[in-house]
Amino acid sequence: MNYLLFVVTFFPISFMPGINMTLALSVGMSIGYMRAIPMILGQLVGVVLVSFCVF
Numbered sequence: 001m002n003y004l005l006f007v008v009t010f011f012p013i014s015f016m017p018g019i020n021m022t023l024a025l026s027v028g029m030s031i032g033y034m035r036a037i038p039m040i041l042g043q044l045v046g047v048v049l050v051s052f053c054v055f
Contacts, residue, residue: 006055014047 020043028036 003055010051010054014051020047 024036024040024043027039
C-alpha cells in the first residue's frame with residue numbers, strides 16, 4: 001500500500017517543470033538536442049536513484 005502511494009505522488013511531481021526541465025531546454029537549444037541527450041539521461045538516472053533511496 002505504501003509503495004502505491006509513493007508511486008502515485010512521486011512520479012507526477014518528478015514530471016512537473018522545474019530546474020531539470022529548464023536545464024534540458026537551455027542545453028538543447030544551445031548545443032542541439034542530440035548532444036543534450038546524455039545530460040537528460042543523467043538527470044533521469046539521478047531521479048531514479050533518489051526515488052530508490054527515498055523508498
